[in-house]
Amino acid sequence: MKKFSNTYIFLYVGGLVTVIALLLSLAAIGLKPRHEANLKREKAVQILKAAGYDAADKADAVRLLGEVAKPKNNAAGREMYDIRCPDGTEGVVVYVDGKGLWGPIWGYVVMDEKMSEIKGVTFSHKSETPGLGANIAEPEFEDRFVGKKLRDGDGNFKPLQIVKGGGHSDDPHGVDAVSGATITSRGVENMLSQSLKEVMQ
Amino acid sequence: MKKYLGPLNKENPVLVQVLGVCSALAVTAQLKPAVVMALSVTVVCALSNLIISLIRNTIPPRVRIIVQLLVVSFFVVMVDMFLQAFVYDVSKMLSVFVGLIITNCIVMGRLEAFALSHKPLPSLVDGLMNGLGYGLVLVVVGTLRELFGRGTLWNIRIMPQAFYEAGYLDNGLMILPPMALILVGSLIWILNRNPKNAK
Amino acid sequence: MMELVDIFVRSVFIDNMVFAYFLGMCSYLAVSKDVKTAFGLGVAVCFVLTVTIPVNYLIDKYLLSPGALAWAGAWGEGLDLSFLTLIIFIAVIAAIVQLLEMVIEKISMPLYQALGIFLPLIAVNCAILGGSLFMQERHFPTVAHSFVYALGSGAGWLLAIVAFAAIRERLRYSNIPKPLQGNGIAYIITGLMGLGFMCFLGI
Numbered sequence: 001m002k003k004f005s006n007t008y009i010f011l012y013v014g015g016l017v018t019v020i021a022l023l024l025s026l027a028a029i030g031l032k033p034r035h036e037a038n039l040k041r042e043k044a045v046q047i048l049k050a051a052g053y054d055a056a057d058k059a060d061a062v063r064l065l066g067e068v069a070k071p072k073n074n075a076a077g078r079e080m081y082d083i084r085c086p087d088g089t090e091g092v093v094v095y096v097d098g099k100g101l102w103g104p105i106w107g108y109v110v111m112d113e114k115m116s117e118i119k120g121v122t123f124s125h126k127s128e129t130p131g132l133g134a135n136i137a138e139p140e141f142e143d144r145f146v147g148k149k150l151r152d153g154d155g156n157f158k159p160l161q162i163v164k165g166g167g168h169s170d171d172p173h174g175v176d177a178v179s180g181a182t183i184t185s186r187g188v189e190n191m192l193s194q195s196l197k198e199v200m201q
Numbered sequence: 202m203k204k205y206l207g208p209l210n211k212e213n214p215v216l217v218q219v220l221g222v223c224s225a226l227a228v229t230a231q232l233k234p235a236v237v238m239a240l241s242v243t244v245v246c247a248l249s250n251l252i253i254s255l256i257r258n259t260i261p262p263r264v265r266i267i268v269q270l271l272v273v274s275f276f277v278v279m280v281d282m283f284l285q286a287f288v289y290d291v292s293k294m295l296s297v298f299v300g301l302i303i304t305n306c307i308v309m310g311r312l313e314a315f316a317l318s319h320k321p322l323p324s325l326v327d328g329l330m331n332g333l334g335y336g337l338v339l340v341v342v343g344t345l346r347e348l349f350g351r352g353t354l355w356n357i358r359i360m361p362q363a364f365y366e367a368g369y370l371d372n373g374l375m376i377l378p379p380m381a382l383i384l385v386g387s388l389i390w391i392l393n394r395n396p397k398n399a400k
Numbered sequence: 401m402m403e404l405v406d407i408f409v410r411s412v413f414i415d416n417m418v419f420a421y422f423l424g425m426c427s428y429l430a431v432s433k434d435v436k437t438a439f440g441l442g443v444a445v446c447f448v449l450t451v452t453i454p455v456n457y458l459i460d461k462y463l464l465s466p467g468a469l470a471w472a473g474a475w476g477e478g479l480d481l482s483f484l485t486l487i488i489f490i491a492v493i494a495a496i497v498q499l500l501e502m503v504i505e506k507i508s509m510p511l512y513q514a515l516g517i518f519l520p521l522i523a524v525n526c527a528i529l530g531g532s533l534f535m536q537e538r539h540f541p542t543v544a545h546s547f548v549y550a551l552g553s554g555a556g557w558l559l560a561i562v563a564f565a566a567i568r569e570r571l572r573y574s575n576i577p578k579p580l581q582g583n584g585i586a587y588i589i590t591g592l593m594g595l596g597f598m599c600f601l602g603i
Contacts, residue, residue: 004261013264013271020275020487027279028483031286038289101410102538127296127537129415227422266523267494274487282483297533300486304526306426378420379594386580386587393579 047093050110050122050142051085069093076198083110091119094199098191101183103127105136105191109145115200116151123188133184144175150196157200159193162186227298228339229381232355234294235343237284239336241299243329245276246308250328253316260317269312270303277302307335342384350375404548411552417527418560419594421534424527428561429586431518438565439558444518446554448500449531452493453550454543456532459488465536489532497523527557564590 004012044061047069069083072092079095090113097106107123121142128134135141145160149172152158162185164177177185229235249272253260260268281299284292292299302308311331316324347353349372352360360369374380417423424445431441464481501519505512522528531553540546567589576585 004263009261009264012259012261013267016268016271020271021484024275024278024483024487027282031282034286035282035289038286042289102415104539126539127534129420267491270490270494270524271487274490278483278486281486297530297537300533301423301526301530303486303490304524304529306524309524377595377598378422379591379598381422382587382591382594386584386591389584389587390577390580393584 046122046124047081047083047108047110050108050120051083051091051093052110052120053086074199078195078199080199085110085119089113094196096191096195098187098194100125100128100136100187101133101181102129105184105187107191109192109196111150116149116155118145118148118150121145125184128184129181133178133181135178135181136184136188141178147172148175149173150200157197159196160189162189227378227381228295229343229346230350230376230378231294231347232340232343234291235339236336237288237291238295238298239332239339241280241284242302242305242307242335243332245273245280245302246311246332246335247325247328249273249276249308250311250316250324251321253312254319254321254324257317265317269309273308273312274303307331338385338388341388342381345384346375346380350380404545407545407548408552408555411549412556412559413597413600415553416556416560416597417530417553418557418590419597421530423530424525424557425590427521427525428557428564428590429583431521432561432565432568432586434569435562435565438561440514441518441521442558442561443514444522445525445527446551446558448493448497448519448522448528449554449557450547450550451500452496452528453531453535453553454547455496456489456492457535457540457543457546459492460485460536464488485536490529493528493532494523527553560593564593567593 041061044065047065048061051068053064053068069081072080072082074080081093083091083093085091091110092113092115094109094111095106096109097104099105103126105123105125105128107121109121110119111117112119123136123142125134125137128136148160150157150160152173158173161174162177163171163174164179164182164185228238249269252272253269256268277300280302281292284295284299311328315327319327344354347355348359352358352365352371360371414420418425418428427441427445432438464485466482497519501512504519531550534553535546535549538549540549568586571585571589580588
């Protein structure tokens, strides 16, 4: 086996590290636009899905979103849009964010114009447990929110309650929780009540 | 030729050599991430085998593990960035498991056992074959789990609606992580039953 | 405080590295022939995890994540080095493992003899790198959180490998179908243990 001097070893590893770092930086810079376009498209798909559009056609989601939705200013500085739903009715989209069990969770809530009834939601998460907390991003859970009421009889904001055990599907202010994921479900509840309170009058 | 085809069957890295199971199984709940993962591992394994083999005579033995780690992680980061750029939704499903290819024992194992002592071309083929052998297991497990767990393949419904009407239910157990292990165990069983493969 | 206990319990039982994420399976299957060696490896993994995760946490927070370099002045604010995460994490792990090996050798010979043979193996153990990557994904607010998480994950891994080794020792006396002997049954047992661990989901 050949002998290598210490100087050679240091130079060798140093050189290798430099070359690799350089190549990676180049690739990172080169791919950045594509990556950012992906993020933008994913956001558009989520909003469209919440509003009830068929999101299978992902390629021009950004263009479609531009056509049906326009950003809406609000005092809270929260990301909001006015959107035209596929059934022709007008709606409001609100970006909601909060904390799950392991990391951030976020999503979009689509409501009717008076912000009193939910038309649809989409949730996303960074790192909830697969099969449990991660189920908040499944259509099966998201569909449970459709038609729920956000205001009480006097028109005041009444946050949704995410209830464990189910059997409340006819309760207009309660949603069945994800089984086995109590903390994530509570996270969703807090996320909705905090974020929506900011934009409700 | 026979030597190179071994990893696909008799010397399958996952089933027989018990290498690289770690990150492998967590992504097999559905077919699509499993296929992408299989391809990523194959690419990383083949290319890093090639590079290490090319520079094998210049690597100081004392730091060879570090050099190998550097080369492998370079390719893994590259693959990760390409996945994020071109198949974003799959890369989200794979999350940290792409990064874990670095510590995948197959890649490091082939570098140590083969690339350090062989010429570039055979090393490339060896890496390719081992990656594919690994990928094969992923794809088989992924197919079974998605088909029986969700009744779909590649997100397209396969199980006919009539089955559900006749009382058939998706087997939710298949989606749970432990099922992947049990399936691999069963695959080993089948492979070992074949007398040609008996050791 | 409650939050820390919560993270600990969850990382030991529910998000168990072996059963929920299959991390560190290679050495888990290879070094579980008897309880004693399994325990040695388990302790070594636990130890390395609790050292590397907090260190990587600090590196991630002050060096790698987007805008993390803000403390270094205005030029650092726009910088995003997150694409270097993998390389830096693995380099840190390899370096720390080397360092630990040397330190343990100097301080305590018995400990070195017990853990020494496992340490080189650990640098390429998926559980270690996986731990750091999950830590990064989970955005822990403080170092203490990441430390507790590391401790919990390590303990979970230790628990898994020791339990598995104990079962395997017993298995020698059971009558297993021939094609299943060896690795086949090992996978299946791990799967069954994983199913058993799923009953902790409710807590």
